[in-house]
Amino acid sequence: MSDKFLMPTYNRQPVTFERGEGCWLYDDKGNAYLDGIAGIAVCNLGHCHPAITHAITEQAGKLVHTSNLYRISAQEKLATLLCSTANMENVFFSNSGAEANEAAIKLARLYGHKKNIDNPTIIVMEGAFHGRTMATLSATGNRKVQAGFEPLLSGFARAPWNDLDAIKKIIASNHNVVAILLEPIQGEGGVNPLRKGFLNELRALCDSHELLLMLDEIQTGNGRTGTYFAYQQENILPDVVTTAKGLGNGFPIGACLTSGRASALFGPGSHGSTYGGNPLGCSTALAVVETLTNGVIDAVNKRGELLRASLREAFSDTDMVIEVRGQGLINAVQFDRPCTALVGLCRERGLLINVTAESVVRLIPPLVINAKEIALLVERLKDAVVAFQNEQEAA
Numbered sequence: 001m002s003d004k005f006l007m008p009t010y011n012r013q014p015v016t017f018e019r020g021e022g023c024w025l026y027d028d029k030g031n032a033y034l035d036g037i038a039g040i041a042v043c044n045l046g047h048c049h050p051a052i053t054h055a056i057t058e059q060a061g062k063l064v065h066t067s068n069l070y071r072i073s074a075q076e077k078l079a080t081l082l083c084s085t086a087n088m089e090n091v092f093f094s095n096s097g098a099e100a101n102e103a104a105i106k107l108a109r110l111y112g113h114k115k116n117i118d119n120p121t122i123i124v125m126e127g128a129f130h131g132r133t134m135a136t137l138s139a140t141g142n143r144k145v146q147a148g149f150e151p152l153l154s155g156f157a158r159a160p161w162n163d164l165d166a167i168k169k170i171i172a173s174n175h176n177v178v179a180i181l182l183e184p185i186q187g188e189g190g191v192n193p194l195r196k197g198f199l200n201e202l203r204a205l206c207d208s209h210e211l212l213l214m215l216d217e218i219q220t221g222n223g224r225t226g227t228y229f230a231y232q233q234e235n236i237l238p239d240v241v242t243t244a245k246g247l248g249n250g251f252p253i254g255a256c257l258t259s260g261r262a263s264a265l266f267g268p269g270s271h272g273s274t275y276g277g278n279p280l281g282c283s284t285a286l287a288v289v290e291t292l293t294n295g296v297i298d299a300v301n302k303r304g305e306l307l308r309a310s311l312r313e314a315f316s317d318t319d320m321v322i323e324v325r326g327q328g329l330i331n332a333v334q335f336d337r338p339c340t341a342l343v344g345l346c347r348e349r350g351l352l353i354n355v356t357a358e359s360v361v362r363l364i365p366p367l368v369i370n371a372k373e374i375a376l377l378v379e380r381l382k383d384a385v386v387a388f389q390n391e392q393e394a395a
């Protein structure tokens with residue numbers, strides 16, 4: 001085997017997985033790994049969940065794809081279930097998160113033009129991650145994602161994270177603002193939460209200025225924070241919410257949901273996707289949403305609390321650990337220094353983790369992780385951190 005024909009867009013770790021079950025992955029040498037990443041917050045139901053495998057294989061044997069030139073019953077069923085779960089009105093299905101955000105950005109621009117704003121501007125946040133397409137990388141608040149791809153798309157204004165006054169100032173000085181796009185908890189940016197009440201205040205601000213509140217729940221959606229969407233823990237509805245990742249449990253599908261004034265913007269011909277919402281993708285996602293909402297999400301808060309409590313206990317006397325934070329099962333251990341070395345140290349100990357924003361261990365395991373597996377995760381992470389400390393002291 002060789003990877004020389006692949007464009008080197010990733011620094012891949014030297015391991016190849018062959019099989020997965022629940023929270024466990026098995027490599028081609030038969031080694032078992034506890035999965036603390038879930039394919040980057042994708043496999044929320046764990047690997048090869050029987051209900052999802054069944055949905056995929058059954059639909060694959062019946063009908064895979066027809067295109068959106070025709071009605072698709074699985075798409076209509078998924079739309080009905082997702083909208084009622086999210087308390088939203090309409091949905092557009094895409095094949096990825098970035099594409100779901102593309103739809104949201106196009107909606108905001110349509111909304112602006114409808115209001116006779118010729119240069120509609122969307123307020124986005126520092127540290128945000130919205131994807132790798134030209135529009136979504138322009139919306140992203142990370143220079144590394146943008147560098148080399150200029151000219152960026154215009155029509156974005158950036159505010160510091162968690163700073164309502166800064167957003168108010170932009171609105172006051174820029175009459176082209178039509179929407180605000182943000183993640184309820186920044187994922188790639190380092191598991192950064194919003195202060196309590198922020199989304200409520202933002203909702204009121206958007207209402208008084210007739211702006212669209214657009215939430216990127218690509219990572220926080222599908223049960224990750226303890227409710228189907230994170231905004232359901234605040235007493236608000238967004239105008240637009242996007243999701244992907246956990247929606248297909250590994251099958252590529254994304255969604256852009258709308259309510260109220262954001263719902264009547266697209267018409268026939270104004271947006272589309274060849275694959276988006278096809279029978280195979282929608283049958284899979286239908287099984288995912290049904291399984292998630294049939295008890296799986298109810299346990300997420302308790303498991304998250306147990307994980308954070310165990311992490312805090314394990315690292316109470318570790319100076320280089322500054323903070324343990326998170327909500328539901330998107331959690332972080334914040335280090336006082338770059339800690340990417342922990343990825344390899346953990347893998348050698350049979351644990352898969354991710355380091356984001358250089359110094360943040362991001363833990364986004366399958367939502368079905370049990371108490372025993374949480375204890376094992378913390379034990380292996382602690383062991384790796386001790387080794388990391390010894391390396392640092394020796395250097």
Ligand SMILES: *Cc1c(COP(=O)(O)O)cnc(C)c1O
Pocket residue numbers: 096097098099101129130131132183187188216217218219244245
């Ligand atoms: C992963 C992610 C995206 C991009 O999703 P893709 O499916 O990789 O295009 C966008 N926004 C957020 C918050 C994400 O976590």
